[in-house]
Amino acid sequence: MNNCNIAEQQNKLAHIMERIVASYDEATPKIHHLDRMPLPSREDAAAIMEALEEIVYPGYYSAGGVTHQGIIYRVQERIGWLFEHLRDQISKGLRHMNLLDGELSLAPDATSEDCAYMFLESLPRLRRRLAEDIQAAYDGDPAAGCIDEIILGYPAVYAITAYRAAHELHRMGVPLLPRMLTELAHSRTGIDIHPGAQIGESFFIDHGTGVVIGETTIIGDNVKLYQGVTLGALSFPKDEKGRLIRGHKRHPTIENDVVIYSGATILGGDTVIGQGSIIGGNVWLMESVPPGSRVAQAEPKPRFLEPHEELQEV
Amino acid sequence: MNNCNIAEQQNKLAHIMERIVASYDEATPKIHHLDRMPLPSREDAAAIMEALEEIVYPGYYSAGGVTHQGIIYRVQERIGWLFEHLRDQISKGLRHMNLLDGELSLAPDATSEDCAYMFLESLPRLRRRLAEDIQAAYDGDPAAGCIDEIILGYPAVYAITAYRAAHELHRMGVPLLPRMLTELAHSRTGIDIHPGAQIGESFFIDHGTGVVIGETTIIGDNVKLYQGVTLGALSFPKDEKGRLIRGHKRHPTIENDVVIYSGATILGGDTVIGQGSIIGGNVWLMESVPPGSRVAQAEPKPRFLEPHEELQEV
């Protein structure tokens, strides 16, 4: 299929390669990662999530085998694997942050081992939380046939599992990996939860596509969200040089027992949705509401067009 | 990289493993699957979808080879593979449901074989339906260059193929697998169609991200939806113990020749969108509309802010 003779093609490609490699030092900002310790990769994050799922929900994966004991052996292997890989990925992230900050940690290895042990020790508690989340899914969705259907297929389970694990790592100060876990879940489920968010017990998201939960959101217990709900920021404060201030509470607080229906948007670090409130679909809120509120859209009644009017919307 | 001596690490991990395994019997509800026949897994569902795609749209996959006869051999192999794996996954699901219900089916194998044959026998009819759906996509989207572009890349094709296959299995009473197929498609396309929904001919969803079609929705022929459309439920009836009633018609009926534009929400089991209606973008409907209606949002005109007013939205 190749009319060019091979030498000419090699020559052309060699020149192209030179120019591409030259561009590595030219582009601003730098978008390569050379001469550094390797960073966590997307494949690493995905492998960690898989191991975590097998440990948290044993027996739901083909590799689990048939007998109780067989699955236990598998889980033990997975815990050992997870310890090593988590330690390595945490270590990569910590070295990276140290280099960014200009200091070289004296013993990053000890710290990453501590984090890895701490994370594994948190798993029994994590499992109890996730069991409650799954119960909330069953109680809140008439379309759910059984608990297994929820574990096997509901996007909320994957997204909330990833979030709770990522949040645990985030609280320990692990860089990069938490956000990679939640963005992996975002890609798979359409649910975007920042690892910094604080979410209580028995949390359920039905359908899920389009949900956004910002970095400084606080959510209580027994909260249920539907697809397309945004818990977002209201204006971004900047410093005197016009740069964004990072870390400031920008996202709302949702108290216990709140239901937020599809497409609703709640914005602002000072916005509090009071306990037991129900926020209707497509509602837009930038101010707090007291406990027990029931809030609907401003004008739910659509217009029927006369024959001469054009329905221009596409 | 490891400062702990190996024995100390093994000891620590062994203790962690014990506590995790102990948590399996503690968490409520139970979120493990041990001492049971294996369940269908996500990988099983994905492999079944792949085989189905190769059979329904032969020649679009690298493994299809170049000659007509080569592809035919491949398809024959895939049909044999699909029969065996479908039979096995259906059998796993049926055994699981029997155990949940407390009865052990006398001959679950016969039933799963019957289902597998029935499903394969439905494929010619399924292909005719999907061909009509793809024609509807071409007729309805000016951005489509040719039929192949639609088959190779449109999210609607993947989602509707998964739905029509899942619906066939759902009608036969197959548990678990139908929902796993549609949640797989939901993950890949952002389109969430419950296998219980009833959808007519020549169905098209453009763009698709965020579409939700509930379990008891009925959709006629020649219906076109855009991204973000919800065909959802309006209140969940509960029994005298406060538990959700499952199965009740909760989702709307969309008659033939209806177009529903982006972001519209239609709710309620008694809500009927009459034949030939056009529902504009972002419309919110909880009541029926007669045939031939053209419905727009209540207040489409946005406000231009004066210089002194704050645009607080972020």
Place this chain on the structure above:
Amino acid sequence: MNNCNIAEQQNKLAHIMERIVASYDEATPKIHHLDRMPLPSREDAAAIMEALEEIVYPGYYSAGGVTHQGIIYRVQERIGWLFEHLRDQISKGLRHMNLLDGELSLAPDATSEDCAYMFLESLPRLRRRLAEDIQAAYDGDPAAGCIDEIILGYPAVYAITAYRAAHELHRMGVPLLPRMLTELAHSRTGIDIHPGAQIGESFFIDHGTGVVIGETTIIGDNVKLYQGVTLGALSFPKDEKGRLIRGHKRHPTIENDVVIYSGATILGGDTVIGQGSIIGGNVWLMESVPPGSRVAQAEPKPRFLEPHEELQEV
């Protein structure tokens, strides 16, 4: 597990196969691809995206190795691989279009080689553009810890990388592959950008799920979008036979320095959002706005229901 004897099963399956294969020539439109040169496949498109990512963002992938030189060797291998596979996929697409049009190109190979070289030669410029897009992400998102976090995990990076590559191929007249690259990104990120759209510099999409950017959209520099934004079409002109006219400008123009918040919808080929405008969340626009406009929703104030009123929304 199999009650049927093997011969009976083979017989039954053989009949099923015959009917399925017979359906290949019966379904209308044709949804098989036999007796033709192979088309680009989804796996091909995914492999091309992976190679492209390793070349554009070297060092972020496990296979990148540890040393600067090791990564350079890897990149050189990837450029050679990309040249061959791009040439082959482009060739498949060109032959396919030629057959569709009824002409057989005299030397499709030369043309596909030219395209492949041209694409690789554009990579330094592409990288500069993507570096600016990533800077825009960092400047525009308070939740971003560092540039690496953005490259490793932000859906906007994947979607915009796929779009800029696909747009380059689209401008050269390459069929099929551009759309397959952007639909791959759509599947992974929920961001749907047609390769025909024209997008300027320093472009950022935060969160992203549900964004739709149509084929004939024009976007300027320093534009920022949030999740759920639609830049869509307003009515589809048809010819005298009632068929859609393809290619006509149907999507809006967004000038420099515009911010469009979550869920906003801008429609129409003549609609221009003037430079420096801010479009608030959930705004619906079908008409142009002058430069410097700040546009909010019509009625942002939701209604608080009295105890006797029903909140019917679910």
